[in-house]
Amino acid sequence: MYPFQAESIAYAVCQHYGLDTSDYSFAYVAKWSSGRELAELKASLKTIRDTAAGLIADIDKNFAELTKDKEQTQAREAQAEEPTPEETQPEQDTPQEEKAATEEPAKTEAQAEQPEDTFPTPDPNAEPIVTILWSEHSRFHDGETMSLSEANALIGSLDEATVSEDGYYKTKFRIDFVMDGQPDNYIGRQDLGDGDGTLIDHIESYHAYYENNEQWDNHVLKYGGTEALEADKAQREMLLHEFVPYLKLHNNLSKMEQAATKALEENSGMTVTETAYHTAMKEYVSKCRAMVNSGDYSLPPVPQLKDFDTELAAYKEHVKEEIAQEAAAAGMTVEEYAANGYEPYTAELPDPSITVSDMQEYGYSWDGMLPLKEETALHLYDKEDMQIFLLHEDGSESIPDSTEDIKAHAEKGGIFGVHKEDWNALTEYRAMKKELAGSEATKEMLQEYGAAEQTENTFTIYQLKDDVPVDFHFRPLEEVQRKGLAVDPANYEKVYTAPLTPDMGLERIFEKFNIDRPEDFKGHSLSVSDVVVLHQNGQDTAHYTDSIGFVDISKDFLLENPLKAAELSTEQNANMIDGVINNTPAADGLEANAGEQISLEQYAETLKQDEAAEPDTARITAAAKSRYDSMVALFSMDDKIYIGKSENYDNKGRYDNKDNSLLYVTDCQAAFTFLSSEGCTYPQDEALNRGIYTKEDYEEFSRITDFLSQAGFTPEKEFFFADKPFSLQADTPEQRAPETKTIYYTINESAARRANDMNSFSDYKPGSATAEYRQMVDKAVEIGEHQKKRVDPMYHEKIDSLVDTYARKLAENMNSSFSIEARVPSILIAGGSNFPVRKKEKQNAARDRNMEDWNEIQGLLDKIRSTGMGGISADDPQAIQKLEAKLEKLQSAQDTMKAVNAYYRKHKTLDGCPCLSAERIEAMKADMSSQWHIEDKPYPSWALSNNNAEIRRVKGRIAELTKKQETAYAGWEFDGGTVEANREDNRLQIYFEEKPDEKTRETLKENGFRWSPKAGAWQRQLNDNAIYAADRIKCIQPLSGKSPVEIQKEARTAAKTEKKPSIRAQLAQDKEALKNAPKKAAEKTKKQDLERS
Incomplete structure (x- = not known):
């Protein structure tokens, strides 16, 4: 039989039972039958008719037999006493017609169910019990019982082992459990070998399949009405969001219990602490099972091994004693010692008349601030140009604009502060100035950065830095010069230096660093635009790697003054390279006798003499x-x-x-x-x-x-x-x-000046750091304004907030950078003698950390650019309207595609199609003529299917958001604050009367709550999950004694205009109505056949 004959038979049978597969079948049959002879097609048509008729007759016969068996079964069941709703719910529901149509008559008697009184009674302090009602698998016998965890693992392993076999093993089961303090049961069937996994996975996937199944919903709506559909939806929601999590929680508790039991049974070399821990774990599981079965899901914390370690507890006490002794030795309280990183103060306090404890008692507790009184604050503000802060009792600080502000704050009883890093930097700066006062720069520095000749022949490879414009990278020298550019050594960095052997010429170097690169070479292969400097016999020559060979660029590339190279090597990490040799004056005539040191005063005097002696040369x-x-x-x-x-x-x-x-x-x-x-x-x-x-x-x-x-x-x-x-x-x-509305934050100009003095001989230009900061903030504002024009106005406030965050964090980062740079002077300033190498290493580490923060701050610019560019958010007040507009476009596109395909089927051409423009017709013709367009219709089947799937998805979102809008939420009061359900912002917000402690803040974060400075509250998106999370947080439990979940239930009950029965009672009523309704066969799927009661 040909494939197109099989497809034609399938179409005929499906058409007989009301299933339309023409969209796929016609295209498939047309493709396979094209080019065949008429006689052959007529013979195939007879085969198709005969085979289809035989299949339809067999299906009708089997269906009639099954219907008869079903009617007999119903007659017997009608005589039996009707069970109560509690005895039958929850269960896996499928339509009664489908049960009769799929049940195997030969097994009816053999698979008769057990009487109700023979099932085990669930223990309110134990996990659920699973009973195998019957199974086709040899591993099970009818009536076999086991715990939920055992059945879950066993069924999962059997399903995995038999998935590769032909067919499957039907297994009907019953779960007896206690939920919300009431005994209940669940009945279902799993076919081992279908790949559904464990018992719990099977139950979840089964109901998830039908939860949003449009075909199933239409069937229930057609034969049961709207109330039956609502009841079905409510039951599946309860099963998926209450029953399945309940089973998973019991299963997880069983795993914990099994691990503890196994450890206690083996007990080989187990310590007393470990024994106590595993025993406590078993007790914990037993306690949790009783709580879960009673409906209380606020489980206590899981026991930790460290809680049972008596030695650890003793050690903690010993550490506390040591800390107290160290703090006393440093003349500090334990709190001050902890606030200072468990280290003594590295320098004296700026104002001995006030301590950190006094500042904390005053109400200000940030450990990065050192306290001052009025006199010291005025001195540092006027004489040292330090950034002084006015400290307030509520824990905040502000910046004074003048000495009058400082005096007015002191009159009100206020105190002042200075950043700890700024004060430490000032004390180090003072000490360094004192040490350098009158000192002489060593000859070692002049030899290191001067014109000392190298005795060994070497070659050095320079490559362009990553931040150099692309116009320089991998460009022949002629192209660089044609663009008016120059080979600037400031754009290069040294990547490798090695001895120059007699056989190592430029071509040999090029070959080695392309084919056989040394392991310690970290640059890229030697390429065009790289520079090789050869040091031979005391002379240096620079060679540009050109497209063919090398070009001598010694005149432009080599630095006459070696101090410029020193600046490049010592200042590049601080972004201070300016192309100007301004770190120290140059005096070509300055020479020192061996063993002598030259002071800076002598050096400056020599410079003046040089200038006077060279009137015809300008610097x-x-x-x-x-x-x-x-x-x-x-x-x-x-x-x-x-x-x-x-x-x-x-x-x-x-x-x-x-x-x-x-x-x-x-x-x-x-x-x-x-x-x-x-x-x-x-x-x-x-x-x-x-x-x-x-x-x-x-x-x-x-x-x-x-x-x-x-x-x-x-x-x-x-x-x-x-x-x-x-x-x-x-x-x-x-x-x-x-x-502009831009808010600029304060740049510490005094710290910027000290950073400049520590790294350069040039005077600091007042205000330059602030100007640089504001230029970057202005750029962020420009990006934000541009983004506002692209997105919905609802995102404008968020963009402004991101810009403000960028400005604030950038100021903090730059101020931190200035403080770091002021810690240790450049070696060109301090000289090589007694240089604080260890402090310099710490400074470099701090630079690296600060640079990481810098990169994160610059990432905020990308966040600004992407704000509002995602999909339709549930927080958008117009979300439903926007989704409805999107749905209308999708449905219009679907109708257009169908109309175009229908026009093409009728006319066999797109010419004259009223749904398409002339340009679109030509484009579609070109597309259909390509080899990738397989189907003989303008819009392929997958295009319609994908668009239809998107229509269903958008409809689902609209239904979900509509339901959410209709759901009532209520806030409550707790000891120390209130909880509000803010429908306008779509947030559950927690307001504390005082700042919560660190443990509470961590608990809030663990449960998805985040601090919102704008709202002044801890909040997360308003939905049922937020209520469940609030239920787990002890510190915000309602004063009424009810749980947050109970409060929501009451609010929703009160919001209803008429009282409705409970979900389970409604389900029982709906099931009674379904039994009395006319019965018609539903469209069957393999998935529906998997579950029967």
Whole structure:
């Protein structure tokens, strides 16, 4: 028989019984029959008719026999006494017609059920009992009983062992249990070998299958009505969300009991502590079983082994005594000692007249703050430029704007504070300054970072840093230069150094670091854009790895001043590389005799002599190509701006001014950007508003333009500001602050200054740290505003909150970074003698941790960009309306696809289809002609199936949210606060009168509650799971004595307009109504055949 004949027979039989499979069958048959002869098709048609007729006759015959048996069974059952609802619920329900249609007549008598009084009575203090009513498997015998855990494991293993066999073993079972203090039973059937798993897994999967089965719902609705459907839904909800978890909890308790029993029976080498622990575990299981069976699920904590260790308890007491002794020795209380990390204070308190205990009694308890009184606070604020905080009795702090604020706070009896890290950094800074005062830098430092020659020939490989723009990576030198770029050593990092042997030339190095790389080499294979520096006979040469061979770039790449290399190596982790050798002045004529030390005063004096001796050479801080022909803009060491000839500047920080070509322009530092080829990147109005340039700057720019024009300088091209020609706007309003709602947090400028002093000889520019911080915050605000335009307004508040969090955490991170940088000075500042290496290691570790925090903070920007880009949230007040709109689109698409397919079946072409545009018709024709389009219809079957599945999913969500809106929730009062069911925010919120202790906070977190600063409450999404979680938290139990679950039940009962019977009573009534209803055969599935009562 051909496959298309089998499909045709299946279609004919299904059509006879009212099942339509034409969407699939027609396409399949058409594909297989295309190209065959008419005679062959006619012969196949006779085969199809005969076979289909025979199958239909056999099915009708078997169905009639089964119906007759069913009627006889019902007649016998009608004579028996009707059982009560409690004796029959819960059970696995299938329609009565389906039972009769699937039962095997030959086994009816052999599988007769036991009388009710022969089943075991469940023990209220034990786990449920399973009785095997009958089974086709040889392992079981009728009436066999066992515990739930034993039956669950046994059935699971038998199902797994027989899943590969043909067929399955029907096994009917009954579970007797005590739930909510009442005895009850459950009857079902599992077919071993179908892969359902354990007994509990089978019960859960069975009812989950029918919980949202549209075909089953339609059947119940058709033959039982709306009330029967509601009763069916209620029963399955109870079974899935109450009965199955109840069984799982008993099964887990059994595993704990079995483990403890096994350990006690073996008892080989078990300690007294372990014996007590396992005995307590068995008692715990017994106690929990009684609680679960009575309906009390607030189980006590599980016993822990450490609780029974007497030696551990004694050790804890010993540790407490040691801590108390250490605290006393340090002159601190135990609380102060613990708050300081169980270490004595590393430095004296800033104000000996007040202690940490005094501060804690005052009401402020954060251990990162040291207390001050008015006099010390004023001194540190005025003289040391320290960040002082006004401490308040409610545990908060604020920042004073002036000394008047400090005095006013003191008059009210307030105290003050300074960050512990800032104070420690200040004390270390003072000690370092004292140590360095009058000291001399060692010759060792000059030899390490000076021009000491290497005696050994070596080669060094430099590769581009990861943060260098892509225009530099893997680019031939000619391409880099064509783009106006240069090979800057600041963009490179040293990755490998090794001795240079006589046979090791550049080509050999290239071959070795591509084919046979050393194990200690951590860079990538030597590639284009890498630089190899050869040190031979005291001379260095730099070679750029080009697309073919190497190019000598020694003139541009090698550093004349080795202090620049020192800056690159010591400051790169602090993000201080500025391309300027500003860590220490250079004095080429400075020499020291062997064994002598040179003081910084001597060094500075020598520098002055050098400057006086070299009047024709200018020292340049920075330079850039000017917009004027063959000229360069120069930023000198004295912060003045010049312009000079390009050929006179040697790219190494010096300008040869023997021809007096250097022309002074201005002291306005902003003019350097104005004169350079990069130009300015902001429109004039925006630059004024944002504080990038002032009106005075623009007036100076105009003066410079006129001055250079009169001096005869020819501009290479016109000056531009943000792609617009420069012109001074005389009527431009005075500089004003940007109109923004952004909240900036305070940057500790004093800590930033100390960090700068510890790492650079250059003076700190006041306000630069705050300016950098605000620039990053402004960028976050810009991202947030852009995201707001893309998403629903309901997410705007969340975006603002994320931006505020970013601003706050960024300020904390930067302040922490400044504090870390101020702990230990750079070796260039302190010198190599007695350098605090161990402190430097700790500082580097702190830097790494702070950088991890930095990366997490920058991740908030991605979170801002993704806010509101997900699906429709249940928290959205318009969620149902949005889902209904989505459902309407999906249904419209489904109707369109059906109409297009129908049009194509009728006309065999898409031309003229009213449901599609001309462009869409052409696109679909092209798609149908591709080799991937298998079915002969525009929209394949899977497209309709997937869209229909999405329709069902959206309908389910709408029904779920609608039901949730109709569900009543109620709050309650507890000792120390209230619980509110906030329907507007869709949150269950817990309000405490005082801040809960750490243990309570941990308990709340373990149960899914999170602190909301906005709401001022601990909260989680409002649903039944939140109520169950609240039921487990002892500290928020209602004052009424009722549990949160009981309160919700009362609230929902009160919310109903008319009193309805209980679920079980309603189920019993519905079952009675179903028995008296007309019986019709339902559509059967294999899954429905798996469960029968």
